[in-house]
Amino acid sequence: METDLTLNHFLMISGLLFAIGLAGVLVRRNIIVIFMCLELMLAAANLSLVAFSRFGGENGMPNYDGQVLLFFIITVAAAEVAVGLAIIVALFRTRETTDVSDVTSMKN
């Protein structure tokens, strides 16, 4: 199958997805949505990892080391989401809010 797709196409999508996630972190006030946007940025980084793995291989094979790294990233991300959501639940239990502008005890 001949295609015109280059590494640039995939890196571009990855970068745009990262930028959208970053904008979401800046705009949104709801801590759950901010957390989702963080996941979006992580997923965007995953895309460039897979793209580099596919294009950086030798002898017509992908570089599988990149995909192994992605396997570890997905595992760690799952653990991170579980802990993060537990912290959000603990926050909601003590403060009754999910709005980050209401959580300002560290501000003098």
Next chain:
Amino acid sequence: MTFLFYIFAALTLVGGIGVVVYKNPVSSAFAMILSFLGLAALFIQLDAYLVGILQILVYAGAIMVLFLFIIMLMDVKAEENKTFRGGAILGAILVMGGFAAALVKVLLDSRIGEGKLAPLAESEQSDVHAIGDLLFTQYWFPVQIVGVLLLVATVGVVVLSKKEMK
């Protein structure tokens, strides 16, 4: 192939924008599932079948169900009448535009990304086989570490969720 790439790339980006603009967190979560499905399709287009399936199972399946479950526990109605602040939107557009401009400049100037997507060589092994081989030989120690990390995370979540925090 190229046609499918643009469809799934658009799906991914539209899903991502949906996460940011929907006011209701439940709609955001569903937009995020859409985005992850498009991303998994892009992975599969890059011949990373195992990773694409993992993306659907772990992210679109497990993680998003966890998010929806937590959203369900909280008060969604209170969020809906809050408006976005103008300053934050302006800042976000500036940051996003600057980032996208820098990205385009770097990608156009560098030559690393010019190689075309060539078909893979014929191979007896599937990619599941190749990745499994690496995981259980060369990367055996990191696999153990990740196992311990998952255990620590599980214990940590149980401690965090206990009613009485001492």
